[in-house]
Amino acid sequence: MSAARPDVVAFDVNETLLDLxxxxxxxxxxxxxxxxxxxxxxxxxxxxxxxxxxxxxxxxxxxxxxxxxxxxxxxxxxxxxxxxxxxxLVPHADVEPALRRLAEAGVRVVTLTHGSPGVAEAGLERGGVQALVERSLSSEVIRTWKPARSVYLWAAGVCDVAPERMALVAAHAWDVHGALQAGLTGAWFPRAERVYPQVYDPAAIVAGDLAGAVDALLALPPR
Structure with missing residues (x-):
């Protein structure tokens, strides 16, 4: 099945959104x-x-x-x-415009981390972008780590959407690979990593930066 414009976009937190x-x-x-x-x-x-x-x-x-x-x-x-x-932690400079672009397009935004609860919320609040995020999810709730398939399925369930209607955006290719196994649309862009490894299943979107990843998701055809 080809990728379609998602109803919900989940973002990884450490490095993807928040600067360490x-x-x-x-x-x-x-x-x-x-x-x-x-x-x-x-x-x-x-x-x-x-x-x-x-x-x-x-x-x-x-x-x-x-x-x-x-x-x-x-x-x-x-x-x-x-x-x-x-x-x-505080958000990278490109985070606020990317989240705002999704909000203005009517796409729901959540964060999905295996990091400690409260880290994402504190960083988003410090960066003044908490209002652009519907909820912050930590897989500590279900006692597992990404990229386990169960984490992404749990997140889709919490957001009350089918997995194929959710996308994951991450600067970690292993995270995108895990999301793909759960049926999500995967979007990768580089921060610390240089390339998307060929040993992983192909991401629907490989972009040069966060803005490019968001623009590409919004450009996908409606389901």
């Missing part, structure tokens, strides 16, 4: 190298994916703490300070 710069700054303030964050963030995802694949579960914050403990000599109290910086 405050977390990087917290690490630097504690004497850690500025380039440590990408490795810690990647190991956080690895930790969460591993627990989910093995049939267990852990919170994002606990996975982040474990990843940071493996990558740095920081004591527990300092690691907690760094984790707290996730509540200081």
């Amino acid at each position: 710069a405050p977390v990087r700054a917290a690490l630097v303030e504690l004497g850690q190298p500025a380039d440590l964050l990408p490795a810690v963030f990647a190991r956080t995802l690895l930790t969460g994916f591993a627990t989910a694949t093995a049939g267990t579960w852990c919170r994002f914050r606990d996975a982040f703490d474990a990843a940071l403990a493996q990558a740095s000599p920081l004591p527990a109290a300092d690691r907690s300070r760094v984790a707290d910086a996730f509540l200081e």
